[in-house]
Amino acid sequence: MNHFLECLKVSKRYVGPTGTVEALHTIDLACDYGSFVCLLGTSGCGKSTLLQLVAGLETPSEGQIIVNGREIDGPSKDLSVVFQDHGLFPWMTVRRNVEFNMKARGTSRAERRARGQELLDLVGLGAFAERYPHELSGGMRQRAGIARALTTAPKLLLMDEPFAALDAQTRADLQDELLQIWRRHTTTILFVTHNIDEAVLLADRVVVFSPRPGRIKTIVEIGLPRPRDPRSAGFAALVDGLRDEIGQKPAGLA
């Protein structure tokens, strides 16, 4: 058992006013260090819940999650989270936002400044450091969110539908940049999406979820060489196969 991330029989139940809802049902999942894993499924299938559990923001009702040999019992030093709606603090400049995760760890001011600038430059926001988030475009905000997550050099990067709210062109650009970042800074990525094309473009492995209760339906290895061409026959075949798996019609939500 030397996987970097392991979920062992993880279940999550919520007790609500209408009774108990089982969000996740005995999830078993193992990811190697440096791999890019996509959690794919329709909304309500529990894929985001699993991410919250791995992030240590919620606790499993049953089972264990192990990251880097330690059981998760709260937010871990080894990982960072990128949230769907960027999660930037509106009252902080982009720079202060990007420096926040380091501040939370007690990094010195000088080091925060240097490392923050480095990451801002990496995502192309060097000139926008003193702006407030609302003064930026959606794509730039998500870049800032990614930069903030990377400042602590996480071994595991959790991304919760980070590009879902972006237009097609911006999303394609950011997917490309994310792959470059992933290649250059060896890190494990757990990436939640409901977009099949996105999963096939990015992942080494796609974990397909089915809803009510959320569980893993199948795991598909994406053997395509990188960089991947979405217009290739192999790509289309994988997309079609996954579409059948999650029972999504071609004209349905993408």
Add this chain to the structure above:
Amino acid sequence: MPEPTRLLGLLPILLLLLLWQITAAAGIYSAVLLPPPLEVARAFANEPGTLLAHALASVTRVAIGLALAALSAIPLGFLIGRYRLLDRLTDWSIQMFRAVPPIALIPLALLLFGIGDRPAIALIFLAAFWPLLINTIFGVRSIELTLIKVARAARASEWLIFRDIVLPGAMPAILTGMRLAIGGGWLTVVTAEMIAVRSGLGYLILNAQMTFRSDLIIAGIIIIGIIGLAADQGIRLLREQLCRWQEGLTAAPR
């Protein structure tokens, strides 16, 4: 369109002065009851010391009452806003007590504190306490849950979450509460001074009525108005300093 100048705010005031002058000159009321503007100006010139002393007495009472209210209501609001148990515990009481106009408590305040500064300050405290408390609670509640999650995922301490997220996030609402508190406190001080104290603008006005000094009545009213305006401008400046990030985010005209 060019930005309209702030001085435009003087126009309605000048028109009112003009109307006052015309009414006084028309002789509908005798000059003893409604003196013309010039005579009131003379009252300002002849008795600046008296007017200033009364104004200072009122402002001091409001300042003390407000400060006490802010020191107790804002921290309490943070706690109630953050902890559900405290909310359940206090909600009914808050809704019940805030519905009681402080003026209705003047007789009780007189019985308990006698004549003097203490009943007046106690009433101002109550007038300012509820809007500050309710707005602080609202401000804390209105902070997006994602932002708290971002901070928790980054392993931020409770203190950092308070200082960098809860406090700035609730600040706009707290300043709204401050604005309402100043209005309520100011309203209460004038009323309380008419009954419970022998100094201040409320006392000045009531005393002037008994001595047929309508010029002093109007002078007192003008001072009340000017101080009200100054306090409001002060809050506006404070908001510009503390909530600069909101510029361009809200529909509020600047």
